[in-house]
Amino acid sequence: QDPATFVYADAGEPSTIDPAKANVNWEFTVTRNVYDRLVDFDLDDPSKLLPALATQWKQEGTAWTFTLREGVTFHDGSPFDANDVKATLDRLLKIGQGQAYLVDDIASVTVVDPKTVRIETKAPTVFLASNLSRIEMIADEDVAKHKDDLGEAWFSENANGTGPYAFVAWTRGTQIELKRNDKWWGKFPAKPFDRVLDRFVADGANRARGLEGGEFDLANFVPLDEALRIGGTSGFHMIEGNNLWAWPAIYLNMDLAPTNNKDFRNALVKAFDYSAMVQSFQGRAEVGRGPIPAWFPGSPEKGAPEIKTDLDAAKAALAASGLANATMKCSVPAGFPEFRFAATVLQSSAAQIGVTVEIEEAPFVEAITAIKTDKSNCFILGNANLSPQDATKFFSAHYLKGGFYNSGKFFDQRLQDLVAKLPTVEDPAERAVLLKQAAEIVVDAHAIIWTARPKTVVPEPDRIGGYRIDPAEYINARFWELYSKE
Amino acid sequence: MSVSTEFKRHRLARPKGILTPLALLVVVVLAAFTLLPGLIAPHDPVALAMADRLKPPSLAHWFGTDEGGRDIFSRVVYGTRYSLGVAVAIVFASALFGVVYGAVSGMARGWVDNLLMRIVDLFFGFPALVLALAVAASIGRGLDSVALSLAIIWWPGYARLVRGEVLRLRERPHVEAARALGVSDLTILRRHIIPFVAQEVNVRVTTDIGYALVAVTALSFLGLGANSPTPEWGLLIRDSRSYFGSAWWYLVFPGTMIMITATAFSLIGDALASRRGV
Amino acid sequence: MAALLELENITKTFTQKRGGKRDVQAVAGVSLAVSKGETVGLVGESGCGKSTLARLALKLLNPTAGRILFDGADITGMSGRQMLPVRRRLQAVFQDPLASLNSRMTIAEIMREPFDTHGIRLGTGLPARIRELLSFVGMENTDIQKLPPQFSGGQLQRIAIARALALEPDIIVADEPTSALDPSIQAQIVNLLLFIQRKRKISYLIISHDLDVIGHVADRIAVMYLGTVIEQGPADQIMARPLHPYTQALLSAAPTLAARRQRGWKRIVLQGDPPNPANVPSGCRFHPRCHLARDICRLITPPLRAVEDGRLVACHLAPDGTAAIGVEIGRARKGEAAA
């Protein structure tokens, strides 16, 4: 075997590798490694930001100033400067997809000098720098070269970043090849991989088997039981870590009967067998208490009351709702055993209080469309946030009006106001209070069943080192931190 | 006893051996599974029992348990109703429709026949799985949509078979003799053609049940068929995929079940075919 | 004698679909009449259109041109329902008895089908009637619950004849009723047909390629060649003095057993093969194989014309150029000329 090549089994093939559009893990696999961000954060303590392409930054009200690193060049040799930052952010906001939501409070970007850039936000926000830790910087020349369509076509299958790995080739249906950028400004470990193959292996079982069989060096989204077993075999060790996800989260439709009834939802929340979920994660999970995990900076969850299975309470709530013997339909995105299992648990839990749940497993788009068009009462998904610090991003896509994942069409004006206000508050303590209120609004509405908060479990072969879990991305691939132990 | 029948029986007896009785036994067992799953299955097929999660086969759980601690044997038993039931329904419906269609086409001849057969050609060219994808997409996932799409691609086979047989049979002297007698077309079809077609159709139906079972489970496997926690066999295999390395029994037993069932129907179809005397 | 079944200038053209459209004129303008109580025999080589003619006569096929009359009424365009009363009087017997009986029906079911079809309800009298019919054809004590494959060919042909007799028809069209049977059994069936006619005064249109059989049973014989009738006349006359060179060749090819035993006679061996109806020669259809053929035969189609009382021949040379040979052949056939 060729020790300089690292093979990563990815759960899917990117639809695009445009950093302005990248959305899912297997797209980030490329963008995160090929491009750099202005700042980084400490995976072990997300509240700590680290310099990256920017060496310094500071906030003054709505204005943020970033000082850029010297001597950084793109893979094509062109230098990195403030114009690139401006081009990146302008383009991102214009396109409005991907991670744009993280920085959608930016009003304007100004180039102060080649190494200084100033960003104006619409309202004061304390989270801009932390959110920029997710935004990949592209070259303004590339944008200019393809300005007809904002470079949408070009960026979709080409990449020119400043990052630790350079894009080499995309073999459709099979893999994307990256090579190490030895001119990278950052520091590689002792024995980094010169070549990375990002293989598309859509099937989780195949990823597990390939990892175990040595075809792959690392794999994402390995089914948990397989991951635990593989991590325990010789030649492998287990990496475990927190993550931001409530996984699976059951979204209840607030518009469609019977789930439009709050007591009914309450009955479901109370009836749900959380311990079954924890058991299915083989104990590597805890029960969620709200939208924000306990370890998140400023999380209100620590003191929050535990959500417990309580059949009597459930029956009482059901009685209050007057919806005994109701029937509901639940849409489950296909391909995730945990989701399917959560639905099964919901079904059997609901059955205990006389409620019938029909399950329909369908591709993601179909499933989410079903609930959005009121053809289904519930939908199952992870409840997450890519931002390492900005708790409002837990809410924006999931609980605010028009949020993509707000499939249950949850709406509460108080929450809308709180989320708008939170970033402007500079005092962490004060923010924590507001956050607690926001979380309680969601919990009290019984809009979602957080079935579990599993840990991320990644089996890593002993011949590899350096893998760390990014708590916000569930499974991530920071190839530049990985090294060979052989 | 005339020489010819004796001769045939003699030929039939040899190659079959114990396989055909064995196959019949399998079918009887499957029928029991379908009709009285409650009497046979030792456990509830859907209720979760997390304490027994992913246990290997044992005396308590012959086929082991799944990720919800459910008894796989019980699930397989209950699943017969779905997997085999749908397969049988598909084949019967297709056969029924195909027989009528083919008979009409064969008796009509001329442009009607031509048109009807062009339509059949069209269905023949249609890729099965794509149709299933499309149907599942349009009327929703579930065994009913699987049944519908498979029936749509299945019936033309019967229509063709029956039409061919009708065309062949209607030239046979005994049909000509009946026509000379003044027997009406409908009676000719019913009395002098269908009984001969029926033989072919019976063989085909029996063999097809096995194929249809494989097709149904395949579509479930692709996520177009039954939904969890329905213990449909293809779905069991689909679900088992995430536990492959940890729970071999989860994959092995439902798959074997499909194989045994389909093989049994094939064997019986074959026996029927050789009884027909080829 | 009034004609019972009459074919008037009947033509049947089949269009072959495969390999480019090709028309096959299986029957080309044949006129033939069968009178009450009469037996007409139709002979000819394989493929000359005998069976097609039989099927036309039975209205199992519709003619491309021409008329079919039954008992004076035109039945050419009649529908299946209109035909029913005619069918009751017009029955058929086919070549292969096993194939022409439904092998899934018991003899009892087969025998009752004519009654059912024509709405004749005999009620409890039916079994007796069936038994009566069967014993009439020499099948006493038949187990009528058996299926056809359990009988021999000769027995099945008897059953088929019994079925044809069930409705007491006026005429039976029999397409090669004996040729699928063992020669020793053929005689049984021929005897049966003769017996029936003696008892029932029935008419027959019997088709065969066996001249001996036709000569034995028929009152009148029509000889077909390539879709047309080339000679027609009283049976004894044709057998004794064939006028058409083709009829002569046919007769000469199969002399009597007695003649053959003498091994001294000479036959007219026809050269060449039976022609292909898809490719009809010009002029006289028989000319490529005729040992008497002249130029005129190649050019002009001889019409079927009366040459003497009751005899029709389609040959330019008949009767003057052929009568002498005909007589010779008639005698040679019987083994009289040789030795």
Added chain:
Amino acid sequence: MMNFLMKRLAWGVLVLLAVAVITFFLSRVVPADPAAFLAGQNASEATVQRIRTEHGLDRPMAEQFVSYMAGLVRGDLGDSIRTRRSVSADLAQYLPATIELLLVSFVIYLGASFSLAVLAAKKPGGMVDGFIRLMTMIGTGIPVFWLGMTLQFFFFYKLHWLPLGARFPIRESAPPVVTGLMLVDSLLAGSLSAFAGSVKHLVLPSLTIVVNLLAVGTRLSRAALIQEQSRLYVRTARGKGLGPRTILYKHMLRNALSPILTATTMQFGYMISWVILVEVIFDWPGIGLYAYQSFQVFDYSPVIALAIVSTAGFVIINLVMDLLYPIIDPRVQSVGS
């Protein structure tokens, strides 16, 4: 001849159009919004709407249909939302993989079903025949997907003999794409090791496809051969003093070929269906996987394209078979002549 070909082609085109129309409407009945997928999870409703307009997804169905059909006539199969490329470009990419898999499977199928049938027909009712018959019975009953997984389990997971999936050894560099068929390309590149690599990757997927078809095919071929055995010409051949081998290979085989061919045509139809399953299980980057993944996000065009391509494949195979029949059996009127 030309006339016949033209007629068949015209009919084929008609079938393709019908298939396109049917799949178009079937797929559009789906209550799903591909634009939402395209826009991504965190995009605003406005963005989604913009994308909808860009892709014409907000136009009335009739209009979409007309423009799709118009494109189709021009040979434009539309764009894939998932891959953000034209379906034609994608097909060019994925089709060779499928064709390679199908061809290899087909060759194995033909060879194996033939040899097995011959073996079985040598002594019908004998031990070998009985064994082959039983195997074919079981073979017809094996679910393809299950077989694929089981083969992976043994040959990759347990024995480490064969790769898990995909077309080429991961860590080796694939030969430059010329034909898109790995086997050919690796030979063109002169690399035997690359050839061996691609062969290794083909083994399990093609085996998976083949086993089931093989069972059916062998049964039919065996029956056809045994039927030939009772033909009179076989007796004639024996009467001439020919040996059993000559009789089998020269006389019976060619006669049995027509029914076998008919069966093969049908088999090819099934093969096209199975290929999706096999590609999904073995991560085989062909059109089956392509369409399946596109289907997951309600990306219509690739699904319709798959329907069209596989129907076209079926039509072509049928045409080829029709042209073959007269060659194999002179009794079949050579069409049109």
Added chain:
Amino acid sequence: MILSVRDLAIGFRRPGGELNAVDRISFDVEQGETFVIIGESGSGKSLTGMSIAGLQPQTSFVSGSIRFKDRELLNRPDAELRKTRGREIGLIYQDPLGSLNPVWPIGNQIAEALTAHGLANRADAAKRAVEMLDRVRIPDPVRVASAYPHEISGGMRQRAMIAMALAAGPSLLIADEPTTALDVTIKAQMLELLAELKREMDLTIILITHDMGVVAEVANRILVMYAGRIAEIGPADSIMRRPAHPYTAALMASAMISETTPKHDLNAIVGVAPGLGAFPSACRFHPRCPMVQDGCRTTEPPKRPFGGVQLACHHPIASADAASLVGA
């Protein structure tokens, strides 16, 4: 004597045991004669003929002895028999269309008879095939050699079959109902052809038929079979003119259609020929025999000489009666 058959029995295994379709028959065929086997359907004619060439059904059991040119042929390995088959014994059959392989040209199939025995290489064999076609009086043999069976007429096909059977120059020709399916005019052609070829090629012919007319015309000696046994065997002349066995006489009489006054009853044999497994005991013909007596029902008549023929009958017909019976 070219062929000598002794105690030939051909049986099939049935649930109740083994049943003999041919029951211990013995006969000799002389060099250069036309030896005819007649009998009703199912009497075992074809089995007898085919077993001489080792072509009896594979499911059958054969015992006894078949000596051809002083070589034992029975139960020899097939590989050995193959050298005789086609090379020294030629075969033709009833259905020429079915008996020819539809997918190979006629010439090819004839040539094969030569190459199979190493008598010619491919090119020569092809030439010789055309010669053979010419020899069986096929006009335009070159064209016919490249034609497929379905492209030529029935008569031509049977000629081609004969060409094929005779290509390797066999001395014995076994013809199993070669004219049965043919039209009278073609039948006549074929009989003439066979007679000519027999003379030209010095053939011995075993002809199987149930056409009495053909028998009358060509037979030197006749073997009459009934239900797997020999009824009568002897010179054609005696058997045709003075049949001693009631069965032979009946067979002969039933064929005399032309000699019967029109519209009068023909001499038919009553009843049905018994099928395999339904053979009556003792004299197998007794249920249909017009001259049956008690002894016929209890004891099997042995084969014995009787006025120039061999015969198995307790009560043979006196020759004068016989002659009048068959009109000779």
